[in-house]
Amino acid sequence: MPKTILECKSLNLTVGYKTLFRNLSLSFSGPGLYIIQGENGAGKSSFLKEIYHYAKISENWHFPEGEKTISYLGHELGLYTSLSLSENISYYSSLSEISLSEEDVLAWINRFKLEKRTREPVYMFSRGMKQKAALIRTFLSSPEIVLLDEPYTGLDLKSTELFTKILNEEMEKRMILIVLHEIPKGLNHTEIINLSDYGNVSYHVS
Numbered sequence: 001m002p003k004t005i006l007e008c009k010s011l012n013l014t015v016g017y018k019t020l021f022r023n024l025s026l027s028f029s030g031p032g033l034y035i036i037q038g039e040n041g042a043g044k045s046s047f048l049k050e051i052y053h054y055a056k057i058s059e060n061w062h063f064p065e066g067e068k069t070i071s072y073l074g075h076e077l078g079l080y081t082s083l084s085l086s087e088n089i090s091y092y093s094s095l096s097e098i099s100l101s102e103e104d105v106l107a108w109i110n111r112f113k114l115e116k117r118t119r120e121p122v123y124m125f126s127r128g129m130k131q132k133a134a135l136i137r138t139f140l141s142s143p144e145i146v147l148l149d150e151p152y153t154g155l156d157l158k159s160t161e162l163f164t165k166i167l168n169e170e171m172e173k174r175m176i177l178i179v180l181h182e183i184p185k186g187l188n189h190t191e192i193i194n195l196s197d198y199g200n201v202s203y204h205v206s
């Protein structure tokens, strides 16, 4: 029986003068992969940011199994472009509470097939390569909850297939919330949540 990892109760989410959700209650079990969908402006990105910034400090959010580590990849990739991939990874590893072995780091680089490009500054990477570098950065510390906002952006067909395979493996180990407009072929998922259905109404799903 999957356990509830994260839940929000009676959440009101307002951006500027706009109320995106009122009295929203959702439960996420793990491990698993939840696809967040909804029309433009429905509040998908805001919802992920809400979790990343407030889940640990707001009384609307609960971790029934105890607080979890969270990693987030939004539209900003969070890479230092004058540094190489290796230097970016060293920097992010130094911030991580978990000590990462060289083997773990190399395994992630190999999974995204960037092993021949680790010493180049990231500004020399293509858009898709930058996306893969940012994905490595996001998964590197082995977070228990991963929040991904349109993570397939910039990936070509081959890289899309590669990343889908990685997600199908990772959803067995952690809880992944992923904002997607289109669901790539072959991506396994626990549930699809359409946020357009929940705007400005009292709603509960679990």
Ligand SMILES: Nc1ncnc2c1ncn2[C@@H]1O[C@H](COP(=O)(O)OP(=O)(O)OP(=O)(O)O)[C@@H](O)[C@H]1O
Binding pocket: 015, 016, 018, 020, 038, 039, 040, 041, 042, 043, 044, 045, 046, 047
């Ligand atoms: N920085 C901001 N300042 C003011 N309003 C904002 C800001 N960011 C988002 N909003 C508003 O919040 C609402 C939700 O935006 P959000 O980016 O979360 O939607 P989304 O579902 O992710 O959209 P999209 O599919 O277009 O990426 C929109 O109406 C948007 O105009």
